[in-house]
Amino acid sequence: MDIQFTEEQELLRSSVQRLLRDQYDFDARRKIIASEDGFSRKHWAAFAELGLLAAPFSEDVGGLGGGVLSTMIIMQEFGRHLVVEPFVETVVLAGGVIEQAGSEGQKQSFIPDIIAGSKIWALAWTEKGSRFDLAAVTTTARRDGEDYVLTGDKTAVLAAPWADYLIVSARTSGHRHDRGGVSLFVVDRRAANLHLQGFKTIDGRRAAEVSLRDVRGQLLGREGEGMAVLEACRDRAIGALCAEAVGAMEELNSATLEYSKTRKQFGVTLGTFQVLQHRMVDMFIAHQEALSLMQHLNLSLGASEAGVSRLASGAKSKIGYAGKFVADQAVQLHGGMGMTDELDVGHYFKRISSINIQFGDPAYHVLRYAQLDTAA
Template identity: 90%
Template sequence: MDIQFTEEQELLRSSVQRLLRDQYDFDARRKIVASEDGFSRKHWSAFAELGLLAAPFSEAVGGLGGGVLSTMIIMQEFGRHLVVEPFVETVVLAGGLIEEAGSEEQKQGLLPEIIAGNEIWSLAWSEKGSRFDLATVTTTARRDGDDYVLTGEKTAVMSAPWVDYLIVSARTSGHRHDRGGVSLFVVDRRAANLDLKSFKTIDGRRAAEVSLREVRGQLLGREGDGVAALEACRDRAIGALCAELVGAMGELNAATLEYSKTRKQFGVTIGSFQVLQHRMVDMFIAHQEALSLMQHLNLSLSAGEEAGLSRLASGAKSKIGYAGKFIADQAVQLHGGMGMTDELNVGHYFKRISSINIQFGDPAYHVLRYAQLDAAA
């Protein structure tokens, strides 16, 4: 599959490429990750000024109307440069949920601050023992006046140490595994009785365990409809993460090919050995298959196709995840011991691919989910 991009989409791609090439090389990225904050507010503001934070949103809420395909373009370039700023968490997850599930007042009040780069958001949905199931929720919410009061624990909330607001899933009715009764709430990071235990992830980003003890929150969308909104949001997030993964895979292939042309063993370059040539051909094929599947998924998301969309998302997450792991493994091995050193970017791509593979479900989980959805269809 080969998408024919419009003039505006090509302009977006070239603008992102130019910005990242000039300001976000590997050394700059390493300094950002090693800093106290762990991300760059300067670059986040630059993304806002360039319109990247506005690109996916509709014009009705102040966006540029680029939709899913603009997210795909941005994320593929972010994957090439290992960008750590929370675009997926703020724009795709939180922003997407606000636009799809929020009231008109919430859309007009919350999204402009995201688009302008003034606020950072994240989604807190995962709990201990939930095993990627969006409906497994033990955090509770009870009505108290115009707001709700939330109590519970959320685990591995990506970018939580940076955020101004969280969208938290909590149960307003039903039992732990019920699809019904899960609602979404906007929670201020500075709210009383909200505690974070921050930590670094394997790929150098930041996440946190979130504890809520009688924390006040504002209902987002309709009470009890949270799972359906989260499932649609997950499909969009998978499309974005697959685009990032494909971008990272392409850079690993390019770095490995270049290394094979310069690294000598037994007096000749290692790229002259036929067995290694075959291996790099396999890496190239895996990347091209992943690229085609990623584009197919994002085109389907953009077209608003409903039939089979979740099944396609799971298939893509699994297939592209396995392809990414294969390419990352081969790239590290072909670079030898230096493949995992901090000074070389190969190991950092390996870690990022490993991290993407467990977000919203690892490849094995999505193989099973694909089979279940296929049987149900």
């Protein structure tokens, strides 16, 4: 599959490429992740100014109406440059949930600040032992006047240390693993009795363990009907993460090919060894297959096709295995230097490894794909 982009989409892609090429090279990224904040507010503001934070949102809420395909274009370029700023967490996850489930008042209150780059959001849905199950929720919420009071713990909440607001899943009824009874709440990160323990992730980003003890939150969407929203959110996130992985794979292939042309062993360049040529061909094929599947998924997401959730699981699994293969080969063909901090190859390896476990690893999605096939 090869998507024929519109003139506007091509303009978006070239604008992102130019910005990242000029301002976000590997050395700049290393300085960003080594800083105290761990991300760049300057670059986040530049993304907002360029319209990247507005691109996926509909025009009704002040966005540019680019939808899923604009997210795909942006994330593919972000993957090529290992961008650490929380685009997926703030725009795709939280912004997508607000646009899908929020009231008109909530949309008008929250989305403009996301588009302007003035507020950062994170989605807190994972709990200890949940194993990628969106319904494995033990955090509780009870009504108290106009608001709700939340109690529970969330684990490995990506971008939480940077966030101004969290969207938290909590039970208003039912038991753990029940589809019904899961609700979503907007919580101010600086709310009383909310505590974060931040940490660095292996790919240079930031996450946190979140503890809530009678923390006040605002209901987002209908009470007890959060699962459908979270499932749609997961599908969109998978589409974005697959695009990022494909971008990273492309850069690994390019770096490995270039290295094979210059690195000499036994007096000749590595690229002259036929067995290594075969491995690089396999890497190229894996990337091309992943690219086609990623585009197919995002086109299906944009068209809201039936069965897209099953397709998302199939893509997450296939692209996950392909990404791991390409990353493994790139590291091996670069030798010991492939995992050094000074070379970008190891950083791509770590990012692909992290993408593989977000919203379910490849093995999980193989099983989910089979289960959805049986259910159909």
